[in-house]
Amino acid sequence: MSIEVKNITKTYGEQHALQDVSFSIKTGEIVGFLGPNGAGKSTMMKILTSYLPATEGEALVNGFNVSEEKKNVQKSVGYLPEHNPLYLDMYVREFLQYNAEIYGIPKTEIDTVIAQTNLLPEAHKKIGQLSKGYRQRVGIANALLHNPEVLILDEPTTGLDPNQLIEIRDLIKNIGSKKTVLLSTHIMQEVEAICDRVIIIDRGVIVLDKKLSELKSDEKQIVEVEFDYRVEEVALQQLPQVSAVNNTVGFVYEIYFNSKEDMRSKVFDFAHDNGLKILQLHQKNPTLEKLFTQLTTQK
Numbered sequence: 001m002s003i004e005v006k007n008i009t010k011t012y013g014e015q016h017a018l019q020d021v022s023f024s025i026k027t028g029e030i031v032g033f034l035g036p037n038g039a040g041k042s043t044m045m046k047i048l049t050s051y052l053p054a055t056e057g058e059a060l061v062n063g064f065n066v067s068e069e070k071k072n073v074q075k076s077v078g079y080l081p082e083h084n085p086l087y088l089d090m091y092v093r094e095f096l097q098y099n100a101e102i103y104g105i106p107k108t109e110i111d112t113v114i115a116q117t118n119l120l121p122e123a124h125k126k127i128g129q130l131s132k133g134y135r136q137r138v139g140i141a142n143a144l145l146h147n148p149e150v151l152i153l154d155e156p157t158t159g160l161d162p163n164q165l166i167e168i169r170d171l172i173k174n175i176g177s178k179k180t181v182l183l184s185t186h187i188m189q190e191v192e193a194i195c196d197r198v199i200i201i202d203r204g205v206i207v208l209d210k211k212l213s214e215l216k217s218d219e220k221q222i223v224e225v226e227f228d229y230r231v232e233e234v235a236l237q238q239l240p241q242v243s244a245v246n247n248t249v250g251f252v253y254e255i256y257f258n259s260k261e262d263m264r265s266k267v268f269d270f271a272h273d274n275g276l277k278i279l280q281l282h283q284k285n286p287t288l289e290k291l292f293t294q295l296t297t298q299k
């Protein structure tokens with residue numbers, strides 16, 4: 001096991017941030033830690049990186065106890081905190097070099113992580129001059145410097161534009177093929193795009209822990225599409241096996257299909273036949289959406 005959490009409770013004064021939380025993550029898994037604001041995601045991640053002590057319970061990372069073997073835990077974990085702390089006046093390479101020196105990491109690793117995170121075209125710039133997406137890459141490169149077995153990423157894609165979002169998701173997926181990854185998010189699509197498994201937490205309590213493959217609905221799917229122009233909902237309802245169409249915002253539509261087959265190609269053909277351009281197109285898992293709403297809505 002890469003991560004083992006056993007009955008962790010964390011209180012801040014009167015505030016119960018985590019209550020009797022247990023889960024384990026196998027080596028090589030990419031797990032999404034999903035929950036609404038204030039659910040306890042960052043608190044759990046800080047405990048797993050030995051940054052915060054738990055009030056009760058025990059956690060092991062890479063076999064090391066987070067409260068008793070902090071050094072070994074930190075060697076095993078790469079951590080990207082929620083507000084990615086960077087020195088904006090430093091150049092990318094200088095920043096990575098600075099951190100490598102502090103932790104006694106050979107200089108050769110700098111080129112490795114720059115290549116791994118596709119930072120090379122921006123590596124000569126000051127961090128303050130980089131886009132948010134590239135700053136996230138610097139944060140991830142920094143987390144990878146000591147070649148840790150486990151990566152803990154706290155909301156790695158918050159605030160990114162759609163292109164950067166796709167790039168960072170691809171990067172995490174790629175890294176996840178070699179390492180164990182725990183990433184927090186409050187975006188369901190994120191989990192579907194990147195993760196093997198989802199753990200949903202709400203008000204400090206785990207309310208669901210399942211593999212995504214177990215959650216996939218066989219008969220239903222939602223296709224979310226953004227066109228470059230307005231489309232009548234009735235026109236989309238003519239697509240095969242449509243049960244409902246919902247214009248969520250602007251030219252973005254959710255199309256509910258009763259079908260096992262991937263219906264994105266049908267939506268693509270529809271756009272082509274009607275002279276429309278597709279700006280975004282993806283499938284959503286109605287089961288996960290429904291579960292998230294059911295499990296995290298204030299009772």
Ligand SMILES: Nc1ncnc2c1ncn2[C@@H]1O[C@H](COP(=O)(O)OP(=O)(O)OP(=O)(O)O)[C@@H](O)[C@H]1O
Nearest residue numbers: 012015017035036037038039040041042043044186
């Ligand atoms: N240092 C602190 N002192 C007091 N309360 C805190 C502290 N840090 C977090 N909390 C509280 O603990 C709860 C869990 O917070 P946490 O930041 O872990 O949630 P989160 O799921 O990461 O939220 P978000 O998605 O908004 O980042 C919240 O109610 C928060 O206000």
